[in-house]
Amino acid sequence: MHPARKQRLILVILLVALSSAAVGFVAYAMRSNMDYFYAPSAFAAGEVPFEKRIRAGGCVVPGSVVRDGSSLDVRFTLTDGAAELEVVFDKILPDLFAEGEAAVITGKLKQDGYVRADQVLAKHDESYTPPEVADTMHNKANCKGGPKI
Template sequence: MHPARKQRLILVVILVALSSAAVGFVTYAMRSNMNYFYAPKAFAAGEVPFEKRIRAGGCVVPGSIVRDGSSLDVRFALTDGEAELEVVFDKILPDLFAEGEAAVVTGKLEKGGFVRADQVLAKHDESYTPPEVAESMSGKASCHGDAKI
């Protein structure tokens, strides 16, 4: 093999190895920032890891909102039509958050089987349902119970 070709081949191999290592390091570093979406039925089936940041969504179950009188703590349940998931949130809820409306929460699954949310997103208009919620509830009644998603 000609020395110039050998030198180019070595350079290409080194560049590919360094690029692969860089992609590997970036992926490893981003693991802690990834939020996986789970429907309430996945929580009921035990498919959700504890103590990892996750997203969950569904419709807020009517009558499930319980506010603590001495703090900002709020407990409520989300449903996808098959199972319910209890959520605890300790901040101010969005103005559009209400019973029977779609919501997506971000937080961690605790050992008690509930999600301790650090963020709650509520739908923004009458016809919108977050894509993840719509997918998990496909074919079931909508949050208002009057139409299919």
């Protein structure tokens, strides 16, 4: 092999190795910032890790929203039509949050079986539902935020 060609080959291999290492380090660093989406059915099946930041979504069960009179604490239940998930939230809910509407929460599953949410997202218009909620709600026709069947 010609020496100039050998130098270029070594340079290309070195660049590929360094680029791969950089991508690997970035992916490893982002691992702690990833929020995995789970449906209420996955919670019922025991597939969700405890105390790890997760996302969940579904339809807010009508009649399940209970507000604490002395604090901002709110308890409500999400469903995907197959299972239900209890959520506790201690901040101000979005204006569009309502019973029978689609919602996505971010939080941690506690050992007691409920999710302590630190963020609640509500759908923002009649024609849009977050894709992960739409996939979860494919069989749920009576959720206003879910897809119409």
